[in-house]
Structure formats: structure tokens, C-alpha cells
Amino acid sequence: MDKTTTLPLMKGTGKNPLISDYVNLFPVNMLTVPPKIVTEGGYMRSFPGVVKLADVDGASRGVLANPFDSLVYRVCGKKLYQASVEIADVDGEDRVSMAGSDKSVAVAAGGLMTIRKNDGTTFMLDNWPPAKYFPGSTVILVSGNKGSGFDGSLPLTETMTDKGRLILTLTPATTSGATGAVLEVDKIQKTFNQDVPAAGTPYLTDVFVSGFDISGTTLTVGYTFNANGADGNDNTAFVWTQVVEPSDILYAQYDLGTVADICHANSRYAWIKAGTNTFGVTDIDDETHPDRYRPFMTAEAFPDPAVGIAALNGDIVVFGTVSTEFFTLTGSSDTTKPIYKSQRAALIPVGIAGVHCKALVGEKFAVISNPAGGKVSVYLLGDGRATEIASPEISRELQKLRPDDLAKGVVEAVGVGIHQLIIVRAGSLAWCYDLTSKNWCNLTSGPDMKPHIATDFALEMARITCGDIRHGQLGWLDESTAAQYGEPQSHILYTPMFSAPGAVLADLELNTASGTAQSIEHLAISATTDGAIFPYEVQVISDGPQRYTERVLLPNVGYVAKDIAFRFRSFSRTPFTATSCKIRVT
Known part of the structure; x- marks a missing residue:
């Protein structure tokens, strides 16, 4: 039958x-x-096939889709490109880490972080100068006179109490135009008196500033006005100024180390100090220098070295060899307190094999784990847990690789149509995991079926653009063809x-x-x-x-x-x- x-x-x-x-x-x-x-x-x-877009300096080394300006930056060969336009030079041949802000784009290559600002100027991450001369300043905070209803009081803000001196200048005057000598008051809770001048000239006695030099409070002024025979009523003038004396500002000098990986979060760049479990952050006012007071934080949950770093919803994620630790802002303005603190509850006991063995997929990270953790596989990290997605065959192939080769692996994430894809490259193979269907496939190029040549995918001008792992060319994914650059x-x-x-x-x-x-x-x-x-x-x-x-x-x-x-x-x-x-x- x-x-x-x-x-x-x-x-x-x-x-x-x-x-x-x-x-x-x-x-x-x-x-x-x-x-x-x-x-x-x-x-x-x-x-989808790959259609040629432009020629570039060499093989693709990294990509950044900067959310702040919606532009795509790439390092190809020894050049930095904005879309397909060359804008700067980049040393080295290995893959690079990239991050961006609303002010600049940073590239980590050869152990250094280079920051290119939007005006085209380029800086290296470096310490503040040991000392910087400040010429001082005199700023008028508020002024007025008695006749207009101003009584000389001053509401204090944090910037008024943090630096310099507050000086009150009083000029006794009458509404008829008679004026006396100027009196400067630079002390709180102290009485000042003017000498008695010639008849017809007003003067002040019992001048007293009440209050405390504390932000959020108000200083008030009391005095006795003496017309001394002058016509008219009290029209004393008040001027509050903040005076900061010239000085040399001394900056601490830090060991910035070798930059292994970078990211950007909360208006700061962050970098991994290679060979340590430490990461640093730049100053919130100047992205080219470390934070003035507390630039370094340590991932101490596990005694493993930090390998990579990334940002997630404003938090910083530090990937070690056997752990992934999440850090959030402390919110403290105290310069003796760290800027970030560890979220121990979110710790995941899985690390990564190399700097580029991670990719953000939605709210989770796809990673190749490190042999130091006991098993090499592909995981999704998030929600405080690690979910293995690699098949036994893929885990077996990864475990065959030497640690040095495994550390050169790359994990990427790209959305193609309805598919949310995770692309894993390690050794001489390239796999693709479809989060939509939960299935794996191999990605190859050419009749000899070498690893797929397209890499560093980014959504650009309503299409997915990509670099090339072997040649100096950019392309874009086209579902109307299966060819790669015509082949x-x-x-x-x-x-x-x-x-x-x-x-x-x-x-x-x-x-x-x-x-x-x-x-x-x-x-x-x-x-x-x-x-x-x-x-x-x-x-x-x-x-x-x-x-x-x-x-x-x-x-x-x-x-x-x-x-x-x-x-x-x-x-x-x-x-x-x-x-x-x-x-x-x-």
C-alpha cells in the first residue's frame, strides 16, 4: 500500500x-x-544576498550605530568612516570597540581610546594636567536699592556656597541723590559701622548680615541709616558679588592602564582596564579625561579579570571570565563616594571568552562563554540568569578551539525582516541563531563554503548595511537576491x-x-x-x-x-x- x-x-x-x-x-x-x-x-x-555599496580602505574592524545622531560609524582598514565617508585615521589591524555620545565618537584600538568630537578635533583619553591655573572671577549675584523695595537679602544656592567668597557692598544714599562712602561687608554675624562724615553726607551703622553659609537658606541684612542732615528718605544700594581668588587647581594623576573595551552610559565613556577587574569612567564635563575624583570602580563579586564592558538602560555591565556583573549609578554627589555600585542580585555566573564575544539583543546579551567557567557554549544573559541556546554540535565545535582563537570570536545581533538573528563567529565557522524560530543555520560564502563574508551589520537609511571580513568593501542585505557581490x-x-x-x-x-x-x-x-x-x-x-x-x-x-x-x-x-x-x- x-x-x-x-x-x-x-x-x-x-x-x-x-x-x-x-x-x-x-x-x-x-x-x-x-x-x-x-x-x-x-x-x-x-x-538575503549582499549588494555592493562602496569601496573602503580594508576589511571591517567594527561598527557603531550611534543613537545620539542616528549615524553609522565604521572602522575599515585604517580609516574611520561616517556611513561611507572617510573622516579619520585608526591605527592597528585587529577588531576595535566603539562607542558614541551626543558630542563625540570613541574608538578603542591598540590599547588606547581615541575620541573624535563632532567638530572634527581628536583627543586621546588622558589624565588631567597636574595643575591648572584659574585666574579667578568676580560675579554680581544680585543688586538693588531700598527705594525700589530691595532689602539686600540673598537666597543661597549650592554654587554660591561651594566656592569663593560672598561680599555685600552697601552705598548709603537718599532719595534726593545724596550718597555716602561705600561699605564692604565680607563677614556674616559681625557688626560693621561707618565713621561719621561731614554734615549732609549719609552713613550707615550697626550693619549686620544674619544667616548661615548653607545652600537653601537666605542671608538678610540689618542696619541703621543715618541721613546726617541730607534731604530725602533711605535709598541705600545693595550689591552682592561672588569673588573667587586666582589659584592653581591640582588634579590627581591616575594609572589609566591599557584600554581593552569601551561603552557609553549616562554622559560618560567607560573603559575596561586590561588585565584587571577594574573599569574607569570619564568626567561628566570633559569626555577626554577621567573623572576628577573617583574614576575607577571594581567588579569584586568574583575574583576574575574583566574582559568586556557594555551599557544597558543606563547601567554598566562588566563581563569577566566567569561572571557578568551589573552596576548602577549611586546618585551621590559626594566626591569620596563611588559613581557606580554593584547590583549583586543581578549577578550572572557566566563570563565571556573575548572582548567581542557579546552582543546586545533587546534586553539581554548573547555571549560565547569562557573556558574558565567550565563549559564553552552560547548563552543569553539577562533577568539574572543564563540560558544556553547553543546546540550540542555548536558547543562541541567551540570547545575544540584554543583559548586564544576562542577569544577572537565575534557575536553580532541583527534584525532581518521578521527575524531577530544572533550571528556567532569562531574559528573557521559562522552560525546564525534565529530567536524568532529558535533554529540554527550555517552561514557561508563561496563554493568552498568559507564563513560568511558580511559582518558588522547596522540599520542605515532603511536598509541593513554591512562590512566585509576579507575585502575593502561595504554592502547591504538585499532579499531580492541570494548572491554575494554578484557571486x-x-x-x-x-x-x-x-x-x-x-x-x-x-x-x-x-x-x-x-x-x-x-x-x-x-x-x-x-x-x-x-x-x-x-x-x-x-x-x-x-x-x-x-x-x-x-x-x-x-x-x-x-x-x-x-x-x-x-x-x-x-x-x-x-x-x-x-x-x-x-x-x-x-
């Missing part, structure tokens, strides 16, 4: 003869599109092993969306009965111009002793979409 069996395409099953274990076979350059409604099935869709690419789907002992199989059909190719294209179909080797391929026509009803059909498959699985491989420039796979079992 004949029956038709439907085979899923999201991933296949096979065997690894080296470890004698069953393994998952992930699609290559194919994304899973989940069903839009419950009654429908999902389908597989090719990863055709591989797209591979696997079915699981299914059991059909002693059966004869026929009419193997892959349902695809055809009719969009520019020329006749073929699909290579192969089978495996041991899960390890796909010995040979059969070519069938899969697409062609306006061949909308083309069926990808292999009429005769043959006899099966026990188990069998299939692989479908396309190598083309045309987007590839497959909805289902069916086979007739006799």
Missing part, C-alpha cells in the same frame, strides 16, 4: 563517525520562517533520518517558489543511509524564467534497507524558498 510521507526541513539528523554520536545537520544559508497562523506551516527562505551561493537543506525498512521510495518532491530565476537552474539531491556520507548527487531542474509551476521531483529513488535521509543543495544567485518535502513509500 502506497503512502506519502512529509519530511521536515528545519534541520536534519546524521552521525559523526569520529565520536559515534548522532548529530544535527543544520541548513546552510537558509532561515526558518515560522507559520503566520496556527493552521499554516512554516517554510525555509534563503539568507552565486550555496543553499543546503537536510531532512531527518526516517525509517522505511524494505520499502521502495519514489516521487521525492521539494515544494519551492519557482519562476523567478534568470536562467535554468538545477537542484542537487543526495541521500545517506548511514547519516555520515552523502555519496553522490542527482541533478534536477528546480527553476527557470517564468516556470512558476516547475516541480522539483525525483521520480525514482529506490530500495531502502532500513533508514534514509536526504540533502538538497542549490548553488545560485536566485532567492531559494522551500515549503515542504514529500516522498511516496511503497
Whole structure:
């Protein structure tokens, strides 16, 4: 009796003869599109192609989508670009860390932080000068006279009490225009008297300033006005001034260390001091210098060195080798108190393998964990917990890498259509995890299936732009093609092993969306009965111009002793979409 069996395409099953274990076979350059409604099935869709946008100085080393000015900055080769326009030089060849504010863009390269301000000037993160001369200042705070209703009182603010001296200048006068000698009062709670002048000249006695030199209070003035024979009523003039004397301001000199990673939070840049569990922050008034008083904080929950740093909702996240610690502002204006404090309740006992082995995905971080933690895998960190998302196969491949190679890994996050993707690069492989469908796939480039060349994705002018891991070019993701810079690419789907002992199989059909190719294209179909080797391929026509009803059909498959699985491989420039796979079992 004949029956038709439907085979899923999201991933296949096979065997690894080296470890004698069953393994998952992930699609290559194919994304899973989940069903839009419950009654429908999902389908597989090719990863978008890459179209050339511009030539740049070299391979991509990092990207920043600056939220403050909505511009995209990239380091390619030895140049810093705003979009595709060169704006500065950057030393080195390794990947860089980038961060931005409303005033500047910072790049960490070669252990140094370079800050480029919006006016084009460039500065290095450096200590304040040991001493800075301040010429002093005299500022009139308030003035008035008795005749206009002003009584000389002064409401004190924090800036008035923090620096300099407050001086009250009184000039006795009458409404008829007679004036006396000027009296300066520079003491609170002390009585001042003027000498008696010649007749007709007013003067003051019993001048007394009441109050305390405390912010939020008010100083009041009392005195006795002596007309001394002058005509008119009291019209004494009051002038309050703040006088700051010239001085040399001394700044503490700090060991800024080697900059390993940077971020920006709460109007400050923050950096990891390489080889320590310490991070520093810049001054809130000058991003090119460390905070004047307390620039450094320490992640002390675990005795592991800090590897990377990032910002999340204004908080600072410090990634160690075996822990991830969250810091929030203390809110204290006391210069003896630290600027940030640890949130111990949010601590996660998973670290990262390298500086770039992390990416923010919504409210969580996708990371490659560090071997020092006992297991190398891919995790989502957030809400006080670590959730492992790597499959056993991916964890096994990561564990094969040497720590130095693992530390060069890169994790990226990008949204493509309905897909929220996490791209993991380590060693000679590139994987893509789709948070939407919870499925993995491999991303490759070229006929030799090397790691996908596109990297450093950013949303720019309503499209996803990207750099290149090997060549000096920028591109953008285009769903209307599957080619990468005009070159055709591989797209591979696997079915699981299914059991059909002693059966004869026929009419193997892959349902695809055809009719969009520019020329006749073929699909290579192969089978495996041991899960390890796909010995040979059969070519069938899969697409062609306006061949909308083309069926990808292999009429005769043959006899099966026990188990069998299939692989479908396309190598083309045309987007590839497959909805289902069916086979007739006799």
C-alpha cells in the first residue's frame, strides 16, 4: 500500500563517525520562517544576498550605530568612516570597540581610546594636567536699592556656597541723590559701622548680615541709616558679588592602564582596564579625561579579570571570565563616594571568552562563554540568569578551539525582516541563531563554503548595511537576491533520518517558489543511509524564467534497507524558498 510521507526541513539528523554520536545537520544559508497562523506551516527562505555599496580602505574592524545622531560609524582598514565617508585615521589591524555620545565618537584600538568630537578635533583619553591655573572671577549675584523695595537679602544656592567668597557692598544714599562712602561687608554675624562724615553726607551703622553659609537658606541684612542732615528718605544700594581668588587647581594623576573595551552610559565613556577587574569612567564635563575624583570602580563579586564592558538602560555591565556583573549609578554627589555600585542580585555566573564575544539583543546579551567557567557554549544573559541556546554540535565545535582563537570570536545581533538573528563567529565557522524560530543555520560564502563574508551589520537609511571580513568593501542585505557581490551561493537543506525498512521510495518532491530565476537552474539531491556520507548527487531542474509551476521531483529513488535521509543543495544567485518535502513509500 502506497503512502506519502512529509519530511521536515528545519534541520536534519546524521552521525559523526569520529565520536559515534548522532548529530544535527543544520541548513546552510537558509532561515526558518515560522507559520503566520496556527493552521499554516512554516517554510525555509534563503539568507538575503549582499549588494555592493562602496569601496573602503580594508576589511571591517567594527561598527557603531550611534543613537545620539542616528549615524553609522565604521572602522575599515585604517580609516574611520561616517556611513561611507572617510573622516579619520585608526591605527592597528585587529577588531576595535566603539562607542558614541551626543558630542563625540570613541574608538578603542591598540590599547588606547581615541575620541573624535563632532567638530572634527581628536583627543586621546588622558589624565588631567597636574595643575591648572584659574585666574579667578568676580560675579554680581544680585543688586538693588531700598527705594525700589530691595532689602539686600540673598537666597543661597549650592554654587554660591561651594566656592569663593560672598561680599555685600552697601552705598548709603537718599532719595534726593545724596550718597555716602561705600561699605564692604565680607563677614556674616559681625557688626560693621561707618565713621561719621561731614554734615549732609549719609552713613550707615550697626550693619549686620544674619544667616548661615548653607545652600537653601537666605542671608538678610540689618542696619541703621543715618541721613546726617541730607534731604530725602533711605535709598541705600545693595550689591552682592561672588569673588573667587586666582589659584592653581591640582588634579590627581591616575594609572589609566591599557584600554581593552569601551561603552557609553549616562554622559560618560567607560573603559575596561586590561588585565584587571577594574573599569574607569570619564568626567561628566570633559569626555577626554577621567573623572576628577573617583574614576575607577571594581567588579569584586568574583575574583576574575574583566574582559568586556557594555551599557544597558543606563547601567554598566562588566563581563569577566566567569561572571557578568551589573552596576548602577549611586546618585551621590559626594566626591569620596563611588559613581557606580554593584547590583549583586543581578549577578550572572557566566563570563565571556573575548572582548567581542557579546552582543546586545533587546534586553539581554548573547555571549560565547569562557573556558574558565567550565563549559564553552552560547548563552543569553539577562533577568539574572543564563540560558544556553547553543546546540550540542555548536558547543562541541567551540570547545575544540584554543583559548586564544576562542577569544577572537565575534557575536553580532541583527534584525532581518521578521527575524531577530544572533550571528556567532569562531574559528573557521559562522552560525546564525534565529530567536524568532529558535533554529540554527550555517552561514557561508563561496563554493568552498568559507564563513560568511558580511559582518558588522547596522540599520542605515532603511536598509541593513554591512562590512566585509576579507575585502575593502561595504554592502547591504538585499532579499531580492541570494548572491554575494554578484557571486552565486550555496543553499543546503537536510531532512531527518526516517525509517522505511524494505520499502521502495519514489516521487521525492521539494515544494519551492519557482519562476523567478534568470536562467535554468538545477537542484542537487543526495541521500545517506548511514547519516555520515552523502555519496553522490542527482541533478534536477528546480527553476527557470517564468516556470512558476516547475516541480522539483525525483521520480525514482529506490530500495531502502532500513533508514534514509536526504540533502538538497542549490548553488545560485536566485532567492531559494522551500515549503515542504514529500516522498511516496511503497
